[in-house]
Amino acid sequence: MCYIENRMPAKKQLIRVRSSACEYAVVFGSGILRRAAKEILPLGKFSSVHVVSSPKVWRSVGKSVRRGLALVNIRAVHLVNDDEAAKNLRIVELLARSLSRSGADRKCLIIAVGGGVVGDVTGFVAATYLRGVALVHVPTTLIAQVDSALGGKTGVNLPEGKNLVGAFYPPRRVLADPDVLATLPPRQFRGGLAEVIKYGIIADPKLFAFLEKNFAAVLRRSPSALEYIIPRSVEIKARVVGKDERESGLREILNFGHTFGHALESVTRYRRYQHGEAVAWGMMAAALLGHEAGITPAGDVSRIVSLVCRLGPLPPWPRVSPKAFIAAMRSDKKTRAGKLRFVLTPRIGRARSYDDIPFDLVERVLHFAPQLATCSGSQNA
Numbered sequence: 250m251c252y253i254e255n256r257m258p259a260k261k262q263l264i265r266v267r268s269s270a271c272e273y274a275v276v277f278g279s280g281i282l283r284r285a286a287k288e289i290l291p292l293g294k295f296s297s298v299h300v301v302s303s304p305k306v307w308r309s310v311g312k313s314v315r316r317g318l319a320l321v322n323i324r325a326v327h328l329v330n331d332d333e334a335a336k337n338l339r340i341v342e343l344l345a346r347s348l349s350r351s352g353a354d355r356k357c358l359i360i361a362v363g364g365g366v367v368g369d370v371t372g373f374v375a376a377t378y379l380r381g382v383a384l385v386h387v388p389t390t391l392i393a394q395v396d397s398a399l400g401g402k403t404g405v406n407l408p409e410g411k412n413l414v415g416a417f418y419p420p421r422r423v424l425a426d427p428d429v430l431a432t433l434p435p436r437q438f439r440g441g442l443a444e445v446i447k448y449g450i451i452a453d454p455k456l457f458a459f460l461e462k463n464f465a466a467v468l469r470r471s472p473s474a475l476e477y478i479i480p481r482s483v484e485i486k487a488r489v490v491g492k493d494e495r496e497s498g499l500r501e502i503l504n505f506g507h508t509f510g511h512a513l514e515s516v517t518r519y520r521r522y523q524h525g526e527a528v529a530w531g532m533m534a535a536a537l538l539g540h541e542a543g544i545t546p547a548g549d550v551s552r553i554v555s556l557v558c559r560l561g562p563l564p565p566w567p568r569v570s571p572k573a574f575i576a577a578m579r580s581d582k583k584t585r586a587g588k589l590r591f592v593l594t595p596r597i598g599r600a601r602s603y604d605d606i607p608f609d610l611v612e613r614v615l616h617f618a619p620q621l622a623t624c625s626g627s628q629n630a
Contacts, residue, residue, distance in 0.1 A: 262480050266487045268401060268419045275399060275483050279472070281426040282310070282387065285317035289358075289385060292421050296356035297324040299348060301371040303331035306363045306389055310429055314362055314387070325351040331366040333519040336405050338414065344374050358383045358421075364390035364437070365397035365524060369412070372403030376418035386423045390433060391441025392525050394425040395448070395482035400490040400503075406519065410580030411511040425483070427475045439560045440525025442467065443506075445478050446556055447532060448485045451502045454598035456481050461552070464559050502600040505592040506531030509618075512577040516569045526564060529557050534618050539593035541610045542603070549597050554621070566619040571612045578611075 261278035276288055298321050300314065307314075307328060315323070327347045329340055348359070359382060361371035368386055375384035388398040404415020430438065442460075449457030459477065460467065466474045492499050510531030514522055522530075536553040539545030578589055589611070590604045 286320035451600035
């Protein structure tokens with residue numbers, strides 16, 4: 250289970266998540282990064298503190314992180330490649346060896362500073378290095394603040410599919426500061442918004458309607474808009490994860506659009522799409538599939554596609570045959586006994602998994618999906 254606890258003023262919100270391993274807090278607020286040490290010190294004493302980031306992220310926020318952690322003795326900063334194509338077992342070995350050479354022991358703390366790739370890799374290393382060491386996430390992208398840094402899922406890719414090697418390993422704390430999003434490139438910010446749209450589709454029609462009405466302000470990164478959409482997204486994920494930590498049922502709804510999206514990333518070898526862009530394509534395809542299967546009303550399909558289109562141009566759909574695309578889908582973690590499972594929405598605000606979708610409907614959607622390219626690039630906020 251989980252519960253939401255807003256003890257602080259609006260500028261600092263505390264969202265608690267209870268997992269089978271521990272209870273941890275997501276701390277959201279402007280300026281949290283400057284007070285990072287004060288948020289971490291209550292976690293206890295550690296033999297050493299190690300920061301993991303990427304060269305690009307560390308150039309952008311490294312000085313701020315060091316100032317915020319001035320009361321914490323950072324022994325070493327470990328920089329890793331944060332390209333999705335590099336998120337593999339090789340990077341896990343490199344990071345684990347770097348930690349070993351720096352004297353990291355079982356009582357150390359690892360702080361992941363970066364986006365989804367840094368968080369996924371660092372989380373998996375934290376789960377497996379010396380059979381588990383303490384972990385704190387400092388997500389610096391929108392997609393990490395609302396999705397990947399939460400819920401304890403960690404992992405890396407194989408050539409056969411995305412995140413096929415990993416572990417469930419909750420952090421001790423997540424520090425989400427919207428101020429770091431000010432310098433996030435527009436493409437990355439828009440990709441993160443795809444996950445926010447997803448939360449509206451699967452669990453909150455009011456959030457979806459807010460995005461429809463205020464999308465221009467969201468794209469401008471209005472502080473008041475971010476103070477609403479980020480904590481609300483965190484609350485939704487916290488509630489779902491608290492009820493189904495290990496993705497045995499309800500948690501699958503968080504994968505709306507991801508069966509198509511992960512396949513898009515896989516068939517293009519993780520080089521064409523940012524994750525949020527693949528999810529954006531995947532949500533439009535899932536909406537269409539839901540309509541073809543008689544599950545999603547046409548009006549909701551139109552609203553979903555229209556809102557996703559307002560994200561701006563997406564990298565084009567790849568020239569891949571439906572047969573090859575479906576083969577990539579079969580590597581999805583949700584597949585059971587060879588059956589593809591899709592998360593579809595009966596109406597905006599609700600979602601569930603289906604494993605009885607006829608293949609001819611999937612193929613029909615795959616044939617039609619590339620035609621959405623014009624839509625995805627034709628509208629502005």
